[in-house]
Amino acid sequence: MEYGQVKGLLAKKPRASLGFYPTPLYKLERLSSYLGVNLYIKREDFSGQSLFGGNKIRKLEYLIGDAKAQGAEYVFTYGATQSNHAMQTVEACRKEGLKPILYLLAIVDPDETDLKGNLLLDKILGAEVHIIKMEAGETEEEAYERMYRLGKAHIARLEAEGHRCYDVPMGGASIVGTAGFIGGLVELKEQMDQIGVHCDYLFHANGTGGTMAGLAAGKKLIGANMHIVSVDVTCHDAAYKASRVQLGNDTLRWLGAEPVLTEDDLDIDPSYYLPGYEVPSKGGTEAIKLMAEQEGLLLDPVYSGKGFAGLIDYIRSGKVAPGSNVVFLHTGGATALFAEKEILGELY
Numbered sequence: 001m002e003y004g005q006v007k008g009l010l011a012k013k014p015r016a017s018l019g020f021y022p023t024p025l026y027k028l029e030r031l032s033s034y035l036g037v038n039l040y041i042k043r044e045d046f047s048g049q050s051l052f053g054g055n056k057i058r059k060l061e062y063l064i065g066d067a068k069a070q071g072a073e074y075v076f077t078y079g080a081t082q083s084n085h086a087m088q089t090v091e092a093c094r095k096e097g098l099k100p101i102l103y104l105l106a107i108v109d110p111d112e113t114d115l116k117g118n119l120l121l122d123k124i125l126g127a128e129v130h131i132i133k134m135e136a137g138e139t140e141e142e143a144y145e146r147m148y149r150l151g152k153a154h155i156a157r158l159e160a161e162g163h164r165c166y167d168v169p170m171g172g173a174s175i176v177g178t179a180g181f182i183g184g185l186v187e188l189k190e191q192m193d194q195i196g197v198h199c200d201y202l203f204h205a206n207g208t209g210g211t212m213a214g215l216a217a218g219k220k221l222i223g224a225n226m227h228i229v230s231v232d233v234t235c236h237d238a239a240y241k242a243s244r245v246q247l248g249n250d251t252l253r254w255l256g257a258e259p260v261l262t263e264d265d266l267d268i269d270p271s272y273y274l275p276g277y278e279v280p281s282k283g284g285t286e287a288i289k290l291m292a293e294q295e296g297l298l299l300d301p302v303y304s305g306k307g308f309a310g311l312i313d314y315i316r317s318g319k320v321a322p323g324s325n326v327v328f329l330h331t332g333g334a335t336a337l338f339a340e341k342e343i344l345g346e347l348y
């Protein structure tokens with residue numbers, strides 16, 4: 001498909017104007033010579049609308065557009081207490097006059113008398129915040145399921161009272177949200193065309209997989225051939241890859257396109273997230289320091305630092321050949337630098 005046709009399909013869907021697009025794309029000169037590749041960065045962290053933007057805003061343009069089209073009054077979403085997605089959802093709701101309700105799992109216990117990072121921003125923005133503490137003997141997965149159940153029960157109560165609610169899954173990884181990164185991939189490809197550089201590799205941090213599914217679907221639609229490497233920041237079960245292929249295909253169907261994604265279209269690398277989600281890694285810490293000291297640019301310990309650690313390792317190990325054109329999608333998250341010390345790690 002032509003770029004314009006894809007944009008035409010997207011333009012038929014309701015959309016709230018939340019960010020400033022296209023987000024900047026440019027070459028990191030010092031790191032390029034240091035690493036021996038042509039390294040470009042796409043600044044999704046500069047999405048707006050506040051200083052604390054990120055990749056969720058692109059999804060939220062469609063999610064909030066859909067919520068308003070459905071006449072919603074409340075928007076529910078979920079995540080960890082330092083969720084970037086939850087905070088960006090709150091910003092988006094405020095801008096569009098919707099009421100945000102968050103259910104957040106305390107993987108790291110916040111000090112409720114001294115709030116930090118995104119949780120502080122959620123409170124300043126006036127979101128209704130429900131913090132779910134981990135129970136003894138419970139796994140993270142079980143705790144997330146309990147949190148979802150509490151959220152759904154809350155929605156049922158409000159709807160029984162006649163209120164309309166819009167339910168956004170963690171990370172905004174629904175069909176509607178994923179559409180945002182079909183647009184994001186087309187935007188990136190147009191920018192690369194403009195500077196006349198072929199994108200050999202696109203690296204990004206991968207969580208719920210909405211960004212990945214959208215990028216892969218967008219790539220397939222326009223027939224682009226960059227190699228997308230999705231660097232995991234958390235543990236996924238065996239059914240994850242198939243479910244993300246389905247998410248991408250359902251999004252394509254929703255837009256009126258053919259569901260063309262297969263498992264071969266996703267390259268998910270789980271080698272860089274340990275010791276765990278929201279637990280700093282040695283590689284991530286090194287990556288953050290390298291970016292900070294070479295380029296004066298900030299990554300975060302939970303997502304973009306681990307994603308960039310993957311990129312560095314691919315170059316050093318020769319999986320990415322010297323001289324390749326590599327794009328790093330900076331998905332945001334630097335508010336984690338102001339979160340709890342356990343999340344930050346040994347950065348100074």
Ligand SMILES: *Cc1c(COP(=O)(O)O)cnc(C)c1O
Pocket residue numbers: 054055056084085171173205206207208209210211212303304331332333334
């Ligand atoms: C949510 C998030 C990601 C991962 O995006 P998914 O679509 O959930 O996979 C990456 N980086 C940052 C900073 C994020 O907040």
